[in-house]
Amino acid sequence: MTEDRNKASEEQLAYAGVLSIGMWIGLALLIVTFIAYVSGLLPSYVPIEKLSEVPQGSTVPYWGMRAHEFNETFNVPTGWGWVSIIGKGDYLNFVGIAMLGGLSILCYLVILPILIRKKDTSYVVIAILEVAVLVLAASGILKSGGH
Amino acid sequence: MVNSKKILKISQIIFFSLLVLSLSLPAFASGGQEVAKEAVPTSTTPWWVWPLVLFVVTFVLGILAVLGGVGGGVLFVPIVGGFFPFSIDFVRGAGLLVALAGALAAGPGLLKRNLASLRLAIPVALIASSAAIVGAMIGLALKPNVVNILLGATILLIVLIMATAKKSDFPKVPKPDNLSQSLAIMGIYREESLGQDVEWHIHRTPQGLALFIVIGIMAGMFGLGAGWANVPVLNLLMGAPLKISVATSKFLLSITDTSAAWVYLNQGAVLPMIVVPSIVGIMLGSMVGVKILARAKPKAIKWMVIGLLLFAGLRALLKGLGIWK
Numbered sequence: 001m002t003e004d005r006n007k008a009s010e011e012q013l014a015y016a017g018v019l020s021i022g023m024w025i026g027l028a029l030l031i032v033t034f035i036a037y038v039s040g041l042l043p044s045y046v047p048i049e050k051l052s053e054v055p056q057g058s059t060v061p062y063w064g065m066r067a068h069e070f071n072e073t074f075n076v077p078t079g080w081g082w083v084s085i086i087g088k089g090d091y092l093n094f095v096g097i098a099m100l101g102g103l104s105i106l107c108y109l110v111i112l113p114i115l116i117r118k119k120d121t122s123y124v125v126i127a128i129l130e131v132a133v134l135v136l137a138a139s140g141i142l143k144s145g146g147h
Numbered sequence: 148m149v150n151s152k153k154i155l156k157i158s159q160i161i162f163f164s165l166l167v168l169s170l171s172l173p174a175f176a177s178g179g180q181e182v183a184k185e186a187v188p189t190s191t192t193p194w195w196v197w198p199l200v201l202f203v204v205t206f207v208l209g210i211l212a213v214l215g216g217v218g219g220g221v222l223f224v225p226i227v228g229g230f231f232p233f234s235i236d237f238v239r240g241a242g243l244l245v246a247l248a249g250a251l252a253a254g255p256g257l258l259k260r261n262l263a264s265l266r267l268a269i270p271v272a273l274i275a276s277s278a279a280i281v282g283a284m285i286g287l288a289l290k291p292n293v294v295n296i297l298l299g300a301t302i303l304l305i306v307l308i309m310a311t312a313k314k315s316d317f318p319k320v321p322k323p324d325n326l327s328q329s330l331a332i333m334g335i336y337r338e339e340s341l342g343q344d345v346e347w348h349i350h351r352t353p354q355g356l357a358l359f360i361v362i363g364i365m366a367g368m369f370g371l372g373a374g375w376a377n378v379p380v381l382n383l384l385m386g387a388p389l390k391i392s393v394a395t396s397k398f399l400l401s402i403t404d405t406s407a408a409w410v411y412l413n414q415g416a417v418l419p420m421i422v423v424p425s426i427v428g429i430m431l432g433s434m435v436g437v438k439i440l441a442r443a444k445p446k447a448i449k450w451m452v453i454g455l456l457l458f459a460g461l462r463a464l465l466k467g468l469g470i471w472k
Contacts, residue, residue, distance in 0.1 A: 006335045006344050012258050012265040019401070020255035027248065027426075034423040038195075051420055052194040052232070060232070063197075066291065067236035067416035078415045093419035097412065100247060104405045111265075122330055123269060130273045130402070137280050137409035 011111040011118075018110050022103040030096030037089035045088035046074045079140030105134045201231065202424040205245075209432020214439060215452030217309070218400065219429040220246030220372030222452070225302050225459035228295070229466060233421055235291050235298075239370030240411035241421045243404045246372030248426045249433065250400035261336050262394035267349070267387065270330060272399055274356050275363035275373070276406040282367025283410035289368075292467045298369050299464025305375045306457050309449070312379050320386040323348040336391065347388050355385040367407035372400050 008016070036042050051063045055073075062070060071078055077085065085091045108131045115124045136142065205223065212219045224242040228235050257263035286294060323333065327349045338345045349355075358380050366373040377396035381387045387395065411417055465471035 016258035
């Protein structure tokens with residue numbers, strides 16, 4: 001009896017399984033795309049050597065700028081706009097980053113049917129709310145005013 | 148015994164090397180200045196030097212984080228933010244992804260071994276991840292000097308918590324509260340050191356969940372990860388056993404940091420040139436750290452990490468106040 005009780009629940013094991021596979025795929029993608037970026041295999045949207053340069057009239061290098069200044073200077077699209085420049089080495093890296101960022105949503109979607117089957121109503125509601133929160137964060141709808 | 152001494156010596160060398168390396172890095176002023184469109188390469192340092200140095204520093208941070216029992220993010224943001232020429236926006240974005248990658252890597256094993264409790268994590272994650280979005284939005288809207296002042300103050304608070312907070316292996320929970328009972332937040336795990344199963348419950352759930360609003364906001368605002376705050380709340384306030392608290396906290400970061408990381412990503416505050424060397428450096432360093440940890444447990448490391456955090460926290464605070472640019 002105790003042996004069963006100290007084992008992880010069905011939904012916990014399902015969550016762990018998806019997390020494990022997704023994490024390795026995401027990390028592998030991140031490393032492969034970074035190698036393609038720094039090796040120059042693919043052209044960069046923002047020239048790689050420019051990042052450490054200090055623009056005229058400024059005291060900070062480009063990668064020392066506030067994010068919104070950097071994006072304005074190089075005309076980098078925000079939100080999901082990076083998908084349109086995915087052919088560029090630097091923004092191809094976002095595929096792996098987005099994969100890691102989307103993994104938790106996928107894990108919740110995998111455990112939802114298990115929670116529904118178990119009639120675990122409160123956790124079904126919480127899990128749905130969590131998916132909604134993560135999707136909202138990922139959607140790019142939320143904006144913050146920069147200085 | 149000889150091994151422990153040797154490892155302690157190596158750790159001390161790593162610590163002081165990191166300190167010297169940090170001090171020798173030219174600190175550029177960050178953000179806020181008018182930027183001209185045309186660039187004149189005034190720096191003679193080739194671009195690849197910084198990612199390489201970043202990789203080496205994060206590798207060392209990964210070792211120290213494991214030995215000092217802290218998450219990588221809490222060391223990463225103040226040190227890289229204070230001593231590298233990167234904007235605090237990009238550093239916080241990278242910090243969240245560093246903490247996220249570490250949590251994702253550790254999560255499956257902790258869940259399968261039933262040390263991280265999904266039952267405990269799900270309600271907490273909803274609160275913390277929602278608050279982290281708010282924190283990220285506030286953090287990106289604040290001026291860099293304000294971020295540095297608040298970051299410095301937070302790091303000094305973390306130092307205080309690390310230096311003074313006690314931990315309880317098996318906190319006493321006289322009676323589980325109504326909320327935890329209605330959500331059936333409880334569990335049982337195998338405690339190998341005792342050779343027996345340990346049954347656990349929690350109490351003070353509403354107070355704990357309320358504190359996770361604050362923790363989530365701070366995690367999103369500073370990109371720190373939040374293990375330093377998660378563990379005391381889960382363990383000391385809510386009464387979860389220490390192992391369950393540490394493991395659930397680690398897993399929790401994979402959800403909390405996800406929501407904040409998306410906000411940084413969507414605002415263009417993520418630079419692969421900073422993110423990838425940092426993630427790889429910290430993860431490789433952590434693997435080496437785990438191997439060292441298995442052979443010795445030098446308590447002095449904890450104090451070195453506290454010293455390093457104290458130094459980085461003061462640096463952020465003084466940078467924000469314009470005293471140490």
